Amino acid sequence: MGLFSNPKAPHMESQLHIVADSTTTPEHADEYGAALQRLAEATRTEPGCLFFDVFRSVERPERYVTLEGYADSAALTAHQAADHFQKIVLDELVPLMRTGDARVYGTPIDVPPRD
Amino acid sequence: MGLFSNPKAPHMESQLHIVADSTTTPEHADEYGAALQRLAEATRTEPGCLFFDVFRSVERPERYVTLEGYADSAALTAHQAADHFQKIVLDELVPLMRTGDARVYGTPIDVPPRD
Numbered sequence: 001m002g003l004f005s006n007p008k009a010p011h012m013e014s015q016l017h018i019v020a021d022s023t024t025t026p027e028h029a030d031e032y033g034a035a036l037q038r039l040a041e042a043t044r045t046e047p048g049c050l051f052f053d054v055f056r057s058v059e060r061p062e063r064y065v066t067l068e069g070y071a072d073s074a075a076l077t078a079h080q081a082a083d084h085f086q087k088i089v090l091d092e093l094v095p096l097m098r099t100g101d102a103r104v105y106g107t108p109i110d111v112p113p114r115d
Numbered sequence: 116m117g118l119f120s121n122p123k124a125p126h127m128e129s130q131l132h133i134v135a136d137s138t139t140t141p142e143h144a145d146e147y148g149a150a151l152q153r154l155a156e157a158t159r160t161e162p163g164c165l166f167f168d169v170f171r172s173v174e175r176p177e178r179y180v181t182l183e184g185y186a187d188s189a190a191l192t193a194h195q196a197a198d199h200f201q202k203i204v205l206d207e208l209v210p211l212m213r214t215g216d217a218r219v220y221g222t223p224i225d226v227p228p229r230d
Contacts, residue, residue: 017218019134019182037173055170055180058152065170067134067180103132105220 013107015050016076018068022093022100029062035092036064042084043068048075062098076104128222130165131191133183135217143211144177150207151179157199158183163190177213191219 024032036054043052050069057063070076079085094100139147151169158167165184172178185191194200209215 016224017134017220019132021182033173040174054173056173058148058169058171058179059155064173065180065182067136103223105132105223108218108220109131 014072015107016070016073017105017108018066018070018076018102019105020066020068020100020102021063022065023060023063023098024096025098026062028096032062032093032096033064035088035096036066039084039088039093040066042088043079043082046075046079046082048072048078129187130222131185131188132220132223133181133185133191133217134220135181135183135215136178137180137208137215138175138178138213139211140213141177147177147208147211148179150203150211151181154199154203154208155181157203158194158197161190161194161197163187163193 033054033056040052040054043049048071050071052066052068055065055067057065068079070079148169148171155167155169158164163186165186167181167183170180170182172180183194185194
């Protein structure tokens with residue numbers, strides 16, 4: 001699979017992809033990441049979740065990114081209404097969050113392979 | 116800044132954001148990440164690079180994601196033509212790469228704050 005390949009999944013046109021970028025305090029960095037991983041495992045059980053993976057910054061251990069895919073906007077709404085979203089995001093992560101931003105993207109752009 | 120805020124930068128309409136997701140072998144995982152970090156530092160010196168950050172999977176240490184932003188398609192083309200792209204991506208990373216895929220996105224979608 002090429003670096004810039006873009007395989008289309010069925011119904012990909014309606015998919016929403018989220019890059020949620022947040023930071024916590026250095027002293028809470030491990031705890032915060034563990035809560036994000038619990039959120040990933042819970043969210044993957046949602047029927048409309050396509051993927052949910054947690055990544056930690058190589059430069060700043062208190063910074064994390066989640067890559068999230070939802071089948072459509074209804075699936076994203078269902079995610080935000082789920083008990084685990086309320087309990088983990090709002091009750092556990094937000095109180096430890098120093099900065100938080102999420103970019104929501106639609107269908108990726110097709111880019112031809114470089115070679 | 117809300118979890119789903121989407122502050123617009125000037126000329127954001129033309130920006131390209133890339134999520135480059137790749138894996139290497141467990142025995143090369145640290146070396147691969149170090150090369151990605153050198154790529155980040157070199158790419159940030161490109162005039163058309165808006166951001167370039169390296170993240171490592173919490174679940175699979177041999178998996179990395181880079182989040183990249185370019186001012187426009189010409190900036191992305193310039194990145195792919197840069198010496199450091201050729202030397203680090205093609206000569207160092209690709210030989211160690213087990214899987215590699217990059218999604219290229221346009222302008223993020225505005226999503227109203229949840230609360």
